[in-house]
């Protein structure tokens with residue numbers, strides 16, 4: 001095996017903990033640096049995930065220039081993106097970045113251009129693309145075995161106040177942009193190019209919660225160039241402590257009921273007198289699959305499963321959903 005990749009983490013918060021836990025036990029990874037504006041966070045990560053041997057930074061440029069990184073894992077909140085990814089790409093450092101990559105398309109395009117110019121590999125954290133059931137269904141779509149796409153129905157229900165920044169639309173982008181984006185991404189991943197999106201969204205339950213400006217109920221109708229349709233319903237007022245994110249997909253030949261991206265039942269509906277069922281039960285650690293894909297992409301000089309140029313289209317979709325909700329009419333897309 002070649003030497004492990006020297007990896008730095010930028011933003012040592014909630015989701016970075018899951019990535020660090022995976023990377024700290026991955027044979028191809030060595031966690032050599034942590035960067036956060038709060039030093040107590042880098043100190044905790046260093047002790048917990050690198051036995052105190054990594055370097056700690058409060059300035060990402062210092063980390064990029066001094067830590068000799070092969071890859072940076074960017075786990076910043078949406079409002080904090082202001083050129084960190086571009087600075088890494090300019091230095092030839094490969095990038096993993098959590099969704100959402102930005103709050104506007106100008107930043108998303110600047111990131112996409114930077115990874116192309118820097119000739120680095122990028123992976124955006126749409127982890128559900130790696131789920132065992134999603135992977136299987138996607139291969140059925142790509143091979144043509146599933147036939148024409150028809151309908152996809154998605155539910156994303158939770159009930160949590162989340163972090164203070166999460167509640168503020170100007171900082172998180174709102175529930176669709178920050179959270180339900182995972183599901184909007186899956187509609188694109190499975191059904192392909194999109195023609196338009198029409199969204200209703202409002203703050204129905206949290207008007208009296210201080211600084212809660214995100215929508216907490218939403219519904220989108222997404223029309224695909226193939227003629228297929230998806231509906232995505234979101235809510236942050238459902239069962240406390242539960243994140244319910246399931247989906248149903250109907251194509252010409254299959255009807256699939258996903259409990260999540262790892263688990264689904266696929267019904268083969270071609271023979272009406274004999275509808276066969278395929279049960280997919282997968283226990284994939286999606287963080288591990290993400291890191292494996294990025295490492296393989298670097299080694300083999302190929303794209304990852306979700307490079308920036310592709311993730312930027314999902315970003316465009318969720319921003320268009322917001323625009324549609326504001327204007328009260330569909331937004332045409334060509335993505």
Ligand SMILES: NC(=O)c1ccc[n+]([C@@H]2O[C@H](COP(=O)([O-])OP(=O)(O)OC[C@H]3O[C@@H](n4cnc5c(N)ncnc54)[C@H](O)[C@@H]3O)[C@@H](O)[C@H]2O)c1
Nearest residue numbers: 011012013014015016036037075076077078080098099100
């Ligand atoms: N893939 C998933 O399922 C998933 C789950 C949760 C969060 N996320 C995404 O991950 C990102 C981070 O979310 P989180 O929940 O971990 O947030 P968090 O608030 O828990 O952590 C963010 C960290 O970034 C640090 N930070 C903020 N600005 C910084 C800056 N300019 N420079 C350096 N450090 C800075 C904060 O101090 C904090 O430690 C978000 O984009 C979120 O949408 C993804």
